[in-house]
Amino acid sequence: MSDERLETLQEIGTAFARTRAPEPDAPMPAQPTLSDIFNLRLNTPKFGLPIAAAAHCTQSATAALNAGLDEETVLACLLHDIGLAVVRPDHGWWGAQLVEPYVSEKVSWAIRYHQALRYYADESVGYAYPQMYVKMFGEDYRPPDYIAAAHEHARQHQWYMHARSITLFDDYSFEKNPTWSVEPFTDIIGRHFRQPKAGLGNDASPTAHMWRTLIDPSKPL
Ligand SMILES: [Fe+2]
Numbered sequence: 364m365s366d367e368r369l370e371t372l373q374e375i376g377t378a379f380a381r382t383r384a385p386e387p388d389a390p391m392p393a394q395p396t397l398s399d400i401f402n403l404r405l406n407t408p409k410f411g412l413p414i415a416a417a418a419h420c421t422q423s424a425t426a427a428l429n430a431g432l433d434e435e436t437v438l439a440c441l442l443h444d445i446g447l448a449v450v451r452p453d454h455g456w457w458g459a460q461l462v463e464p465y466v467s468e469k470v471s472w473a474i475r476y477h478q479a480l481r482y483y484a485d486e487s488v489g490y491a492y493p494q495m496y497v498k499m500f501g502e503d504y505r506p507p508d509y510i511a512a513a514h515e516h517a518r519q520h521q522w523y524m525h526a527r528s529i530t531l532f533d534d535y536s537f538e539k540n541p542t543w544s545v546e547p548f549t550d551i552i553g554r555h556f557r558q559p560k561a562g563l564g565n566d567a568s569p570t571a572h573m574w575r576t577l578i579d580p581s582k583p584l
């Protein structure tokens with residue numbers, strides 16, 4: 364092997380070596396459950412966001428529970444931003460796909476479409492365009508075509524209100540340092556989230572690799 368090629372391979376190896384996490388990830392149990400994911404992986408803010416996904420999602424699910432919403436909608440609120448634990452862009456789609464093997468179609472549908480519905484007011488249920496988005500995107504912002512199309516599709520759908528309910532409890536769930544716990548939702552998770560016996564990331568589901576990425580984000584390959 365030429366010296367140049369060897370050097371290139373060594374360079375690639377160095378680049379691929381385990382990147383040091385800003386803070387080491389807490390050890391996970393061998394068979395991680397959804398509660399473990401909340402407590403050990405969604406518990407700190409990521410991607411420059413000011414609030415941890417678990418803190419925001421539990422606030423929004425608590426509000427839905429207090430409003431007397433059905434259990435599947437409460438679960439959808441609890442999981443609505445779980446996609447943000449993997450990546451920021453299109454978190455609705457990512458989150459829905461991540462949980463799809465374990466929840467009803469209605470729950471994953473609501474998670475997928477909440478992202479698009481956030482951009483569109485619905486005065487009939489008291490949902491206004493978020494001030495946060497004016498700040499993020501500017502006064503005259505128009506969402507891209509695929510968001511507009513997803514919104515149109517969701518509006519006509521029989522499950523529209525399930526996704527819309529997520530947006531209702533989303534905007535009021537940004538208290539930065541709340542005391543939160545996933546414990547009040549244990550029974551709802553038990554009834555509506557098919558926890559794999561082998562643990563998330565260890566089963567052969569089509570999204571096991573996504574859970575493994577969430578669990579160990581600094582793995583070299
Ligand atoms: Fe969201």
Ligand SMILES: [Fe+2]
Pocket residue numbers: 419443444533
């Ligand atoms: Fe949210």
